[in-house]
Amino acid sequence: MPNRRSQRNSHDRARLKAARPIGVIGGTGAQGFGLALRWAQAGETVLIGSRDAARAQHAAEKIKKKLGPHAKVTGDENRAVCAACDLIVLTLPFEGHATLLKELKPSIRPGAIVVDTTVPLDASVGGRATRTLTVWQGSAAEQTAELVLVGVKVVAAFQNVGARLLADDGPVECDVIVCGDDREAVEIVRHLAAKIPGIRALDGGPLENARVLEQITALLIGFSVRNKTHCGIRITGLPNSAILGG
């Protein structure tokens, strides 16, 4: 008979793995669409959000056309998606990020997990995609944490996975480094990332480390441009216990 501790652990594990609808805000953009496609492919329920509900529905139809009618993907206006999900993934260009977040703030459920994938590229203000802007709070993800209501859990992830790697059919040759101050939320997002073939989901420590993740993207864009390819990142030397997926 299992003891109380192992019962609790198996409860926890079940909760971490439980299917919950994933709301992809800005899911008609290249990165959001790629993530929505991959999660729908993994059997997850995905709600694509856009400013324009019709465009979101169109994106959902496109995924169904690719994966078949059994794919659990729908589209709606961003606020409606926020109101319907406990797990929200922000895939927004930095130039519209703070403004949209202020609009969405009342629609985000208390206790929800908000996964921020945003990179404050210099390109947001007409500069280079190989450089980042300095964000007052330290990173786009920390800015997000300041803009949401208390109790909403912000987690930084997926900055280093390019849209093109997600759009291809093959495994994604990239680690997803997940940073956040709520340990349970980090674990949930790691499980979410590991659903995409090839991705190894790693615990990257506190949310403030999003500063480094965001800058790595600018470096990777430089590598990709110079070599006319699509680059990713891997951390070496980790024990298997630190790696989810792959």
Add this chain to the structure above:
Amino acid sequence: MPNRRSQRNSHDRARLKAARPIGVIGGTGAQGFGLALRWAQAGETVLIGSRDAARAQHAAEKIKKKLGPHAKVTGDENRAVCAACDLIVLTLPFEGHATLLKELKPSIRPGAIVVDTTVPLDASVGGRATRTLTVWQGSAAEQTAELVLVGVKVVAAFQNVGARLLADDGPVECDVIVCGDDREAVEIVRHLAAKIPGIRALDGGPLENARVLEQITALLIGFSVRNKTHCGIRITGLPNSAILGG
């Protein structure tokens, strides 16, 4: 008969690969010592520099004891090493970096390549090794570029290769991203990095990208501490033509 162009190319290649003494400033510290050991092992001529010539000589003896008397490694005071080498590698803790560089400035040869491995860790001022300080110039390497005489070529590299990975006997599971504004100097340093087994030497673009390299180290230290291991980084998706060594 080879045409003029291929002759020139083979000249260039020969020059890039030509053995030149490598001066390792701060080479009695863990990272400098590890690099000196690896290069001596690869048959290079290495001059270990320290504030104290006797300590530098002691470190050189230690390497000879390990590799045998044929190892081409000697030790001397930092300024003497600078004066003797066209290729200098700075392996200094950030807290003493700018001060020592001002002392060394008149001893660095015109046209020399200065490879900066420095990471401005918050630990330099009593903070955490998982965070970096903001350097006015953008990075420690850009600070170095400001402190040396015009014509000295500063290249950023080796920030992400931990001393422990170098001290082990096995191949180093880490890419070395080389950043600099002088393309020839970057190529020379890539060849230098590729002499260490396991290391893949990559062109990381302009010197300003050292900002990202330096921050990656703080992230890797976090991974290493959390997992009681020694982590490195690899860039994925690159064509073979972009990779030297490995």
